[in-house]
Amino acid sequence: MCGKTTTLLLVLFTLLLTTSLSKDLCHKDDKNTLLKILKAMNISWVLEDDCCTWYSVDCDNANRVISLAISNIDVSGQIPPEVGDLPYLQYLTLRKLPNLTGEIPPTIAKLKYLKFLWLSWNNLTGPVPEFLSQLKNLEYINLSFNKLSGSIPGSLSLLPNLTALELSRNKLTGTIPESFGSFKGDVYGIYLSHNQLSGSIPKSLGNLDFNTIDLSRNKLEGDASMLFGAKKKTWHIDLSRNMFQFDISKVKVAKTVRFLDLNHNSLTGSIPDQWTQLDLQTFNVSYNRLCGRIPQGGDLQSFDAYAYLHNKCLCGAPLPSCNVKIKQPIFI
Template identity: 70%
Template sequence: MDNKIHSTLLFSLLFFITHLANASSKDQCNQNDKKTLLKIKKSLNNPYHLASWDPKSDCCAWNSLECDDATVNRRVISLTIFSAQISGQIPPEVGDLPYLQKLVFRKITNLTGQIPHTITKLKYLRFLRLSWTNLTGPVPEFLSQLMDLAYLNLSFNYFSGSIPSSLSLLPKLEYLELSRNKLTGPIPELFRSFPGKAPDLFLSHNQLNGSIPKSLGKLDFYRIDLSHNKLKGDASMLFGTNKKTWTIDLSRNMFQFDISKVKVAKTVNLLDLNHNGITGSIPVQWTELSLQSFNVSYNRLCGPIPKGGQLQRDGAYAYLHNKCLCGAPLQRCK
């Protein structure tokens, strides 16, 4: 009889421990984060895209987010909502996920409004991508408060106004893309003073105007794309053999400078200068470049095209509509 009681008690104890373990493992995510996520879902009108966000289940198992690796009380560190049928604005509650490191709203064409100020509460945010949406308004100055930010992409939106110079205060910024918006005004002079190394800079397809600040010549951009704007004047300061530039695209602007003595870093892989007012002759030094893409068409270049390297690889297309360029792949020089 005693053995029977002992066995029954042991079984009951094991059942209780197992039930307790299952209950604790059932929902490991932080409950405050869970409440915030449910508010975000409600604010977005409970879209089908977030159907897995069931209050009865562990939020760390929900789609579109990621928790840290802690065994208990796991915090949400990533929220990525991509290509969803969602209408509305970015919920201000995203600022109530205090451990968030990555925030993405991408390819959501019915997402409107402006970037909420509450985003400044995300002190650990490293990656912010709000692209291919219908966001409007200015690029907020308050983004400069996100001191851990390394990646910022606001491309393919309808942001207007000038580029805030305060973005140059971000000490860890490695990638800045504001292309495909309606931004106006010049490139900020303060962009010369990024605290770390110069970030990859993509500002194409806007309505930026004015001259490039000469002080930007002191920076070593790995990738820079200023194409499809209304920029003018001298851009030669962006070049230099002492730099480690990989791609440089200045096409479809109104730049005017003599390229004859411009030396390009041997690391350059893409060089696109088409549709400007650039003068002079192509330097022989450019034959030393391992170019995979090259275009100087629609300028005012003159003289013989140097032979060798990759300068003939893209054919006549790369040289069309210049004043008096000659030599292969164009007609023979007289």
């Protein structure tokens, strides 16, 4: 009886040991795929047998790779198509790799569990891929600081779980898609700055309550007043350096706004008294066509004259008194 018990305990111990060791080894298919990716990108790390312990790799409880993050190292070439052969990948980060070139490979569309796509500060070219709209689990897209060109796919608005879209600092052209006024997901941030977008923005954008919207440094024009609203929860609005034209006199800004930059547009009217109720950390309305007395109170006098310069006829602190004749700038 004692011998049988000893044998049983030995078998159980062996099983436990085998199970424990197996948890330390990532799936062989994932390991082979990772080796191909690293070879294609000319990355030569000193690697352990268990790829789940590799730098910038994370696995789930089933030893499948769910995260790959490569940044701030010297790589070359394009994004390897084998990235699409990590079937359980949820997080893909390739950032600050200046020698990473080429287009975003269509094999990424195979990553049906992907939630987080961060491909910024590289030298990627080509379009913002239409196929991204097939990845229904995507929550975050960041393709900023690249050389992407062409128009923005309107189909991105169909992503049901999207919370943030970051496409700034590229060479994108065309208009903001009309469909962006009806995102399926609860999008809190949209960043499209430093591109070459043109035309008017969709009126339907006014239906959304962004936390952050940054459309700065484009060629956008027309009315953008629908982005404002006293009942919204917006924190950051940057419309600077465009060609927007609307009267701000009746524009009410949400009390949650801390960052408001409208400089270098063609805005008209006077600054509303309601803006004295804002708790502003950043504010700029310079280089517009505003007129009238700057309302007294709140944070409006905490900013220096540079926040108000080069308007049609603004006056009052921090600018000269409204009783003083000022030589006004000439607008062409």
